Amino acid sequence: MVSLQPVQSRRLSDTIVERIETMILEGTLRAGERLPAERVLSEQFGVSRPSLREAIQKLVARGLLLSRQGGGNYVARNVGSTFRDPLVELLERSANAQQDLLEFRHTLEGSCAYYAAIRATEFDQQRLQEAFAQVLDCYSRAGEVTREEEGAADAAFHLAIAEASHNAVLLHTIRGLFDLLKNHMVTNIVGMYAQRSETRDILLQQHRDLYEAILARNAEEARNVSQRHISYVQEVLHEAQEEKRRCDRAQRRRGV
Secondary structure (H helix, E strand, O other): OOOOOOOOOOOHHHHHHHHHHHHHHOOOOOOOOEOOOHHHHHHHHOOOHHHHHHHHHHHHHOOOEEEEOOOEEEEOOOOOOOOOHHHHHHHHHOHHHHHHHHHHHHHHHHHHHHHHHHHOOHHHHHHHHHHHHHHHHHHHOOOOOOHHHHHHHHHHHHHHHHHHOOOHHHHHHHHHOHHHHHHHHHHHHHHHHHHOOOHHHHHHHHHHHHHHHHHOOOHHHHHHHHHHHHHHHHHHHHHHHHHHHHHHHHHHHHHO
């Protein structure tokens, strides 16, 4: 006779824990974000406040949430932080690491674009439209916006694509790299524009092509456009670096 183990009823708090973990994993709740008040959450989940508090305590113990006395509950800021600030600073100062980052983006963002074209919901497309509108606004106000504003708009557009991919690993990798990507874009924008006068127009068209391919659900084209975009950035930056080396060499000779 087969021996069966008794079925154990699951605690309601464990179900709540799973729900909140899923919200963190899928990006609905972001690092540092405050959770709704306990009363609101308990109503949304349809559970009692004691069960909700028990679930929050478990998530705090796991390091996913921070609970502040009288200040609410927050998603831990280190959730999804792929790179810490000291490493970001090292990468930003390294010319080789800059090339490594572009190679990484070539593969990573191509995959994000591919899956975004397949999986983007109506809400995702709306978010993407808003992000692209910010990019357009920056390009239309050339000379009026700062490098920081333009770099942030560019990075936010690529983050919106990652969100639309509905791949948790891709999303949290991009989120963890967000500051590094933004700073990388800010650093390179002026140099690229100075290197080739047509660069600004080309980058805008590439962003537009990427945006339209995703909305048209053309996955292969979205991936190709994304990778062509990164390849173009690599090409222009390499050209600028080579020219700088030649100028430095000529300057050294002149000083002899």
